[in-house]
Amino acid sequence: MSVTYLEAIRAAQARALAEDPRVFIYGQDVGAFGGAFKATKNLAREFPGRVVDAPISEDAMVGLAVGAAIEGMRPIVEMQFADFSTAGFNQIVNQAATLFWRTEVPCPIVIRLPGGGTSGSGPFHSQSMESVYAHYPGLLVFTPATVEDAYSMLLEAVALDDPVIFCEHKLLYYHLKAERLPTEALPAGKARVTRPGRDLTIVAYSAMVHEALAAAAELQPEGWEIEVVDLRSVKPLDTDTVVASVARTGRLLCVGESWPWGGVTAEVLARVASEGFELLDAPPQRLNAKDTPIPFHPTLWAAHRPTARSIAAAARNLLRS
């Protein structure tokens, strides 16, 4: 018996609906159809009236969720693709993210963003939005890389009194498996050392954790022991765990699937440079997708985002510097 990343997300939603009458799900095709990726499969049948199809209106979807949250509910909004959340951007960053600060009324909503690249998906079905949302005050941004985290962090997101941007990676949906759902969890805001090492710290999150682990395995026969840190949530960002890792290794490479200008990887480097400058034996480096829209063709797509190979190559350069 095994459970996929996608099944964990479905199971977490089923549990949230079962345990908390304030929870409902709202999004395009989430009802009888079960969602574009089947993350809500059978939930409309199991929880009548609480898994509701929305019109193609991302702005109004988020607005409705904010109103429901004001009224004491805990809505989960499914964006069909992370890319389409830009059509609801105003309600996310100006309505949901400002409500608590302006009024002291909390805004407990979860916005699920199926994001990240998959081969053949092209410029508008592949984006990673975490850096954009992390920039805004008033939002939390979770980026689970494992089946267990997908499950426990989604439940945690529903329970929190703040708007959570829940970044799911589509590439992990079907292929990433675990033996069973977790019974205990690390809280959000805590990074995890996924692989201990001595020579270099690779900080990653979401699908890039797996690319980083593959790169670390590739470098092992060459004699390098690479430490991999999974951020788990990019906001809040666990600077302490990252700096402690760099204290052990003296070298930092941060990997993200979003674009290179600013963003999560730049934030990690800035924090390590200002809080742990004396720990560094070499200039910290980062690796992101190329600064273009995301290409359709598999050969271009594979070269656009960081991969185990490009991460290993960047790591070798850094280890020699």
Added chain:
Amino acid sequence: MVQAAITTDVTPAEASFGALCRRAYRLMLLARIAEEKLAGLYRAGQIQGGVFLGRGQEALSVAAGLALRPGDVFAPLIRDAAGRLAFGEPLVDAVRTYLGSRLGPMRGRDGNVHRGRPREGYLPMISHLGAMISVVNGVLFARRLKGQSGSVGLACVGDGATSAGSFHEGLNQAAVERLPLVLVVANNQYAYSTPNSRQFACRDLTDKAAGYGVGCLSVDGTDLQACLRVLADAVGRARAGGGPQMVVARLLRLCGHGEHDDASYVDPQLRASALGRDCLKVAEQQLLQDGLAQPAELEAWRAEALSEVERTVAQVQHEPAPDPFQEEWRAIATEALVETHAAPPLPPRPGALKQA
């Protein structure tokens, strides 16, 4: 719901239309006088940011507020001082928010027309037009999920907002879900400086409602009695399960977009037309004509409103401003997940600051 600061000799449940007209007029008068005072404070440099008046829109606004009951949901826009008072906002909330008092509902974190008390169904607008419609839908949707029925949500917008995507999405959403939403469109002929001719190309804004399968009523926004009847009708239809309703009022903004704006772009012919009538004066004439009030009574009401405004402003002017050193600077409710950003280190040499 908080009670209106103004006290009258009639209750909110008043049956008589005449009494409703009297109450509406007094609220319009209070809103007008309060806003004139705020405009004066702005010109004297005592208000930061902007001041946005509802001059010419008080009849429509007060009718919207009075059509609602405690427990209903209200999302006013920038020209709804009268409607806010009618819905139960104490005058002091407005004055505190404009003057930035720490004791106001927004505590200096937001200002002027951006105020509300969400827990009481009174939603604080963001600046993006049309954005509050779907939030009202959300409150109504949640109540339905909880099995609560009988309440209505009312959102106010202007002619400009009818061009925004959020207007389309919000009204369509309300129609698909058949929510008890009343959407009040004040067509005051200009969105800032942009006239209707550059805003929409349909024959009339009421045409838009048909496209969503939403009922629509039209009203002369300068006529208080007509506004009271039409808004009560629309709210009643929504409450009775008739689905979302739209009301389009024809009127003219009798001021600039804000007090920084001289409104020189307004067509003088419009000003001279029936649209340019001052609804407050029309309401006053109606009261006198129908024998619902005597001239001496109107004078007394005016004096009372003036005194309430002066008293409130004087009180708020003595209230503390927000203190940046006591401010929490926290945008999320979950204290444990607040980001900590390291402050720049102290200068390396003790004398460095002094030399600088």
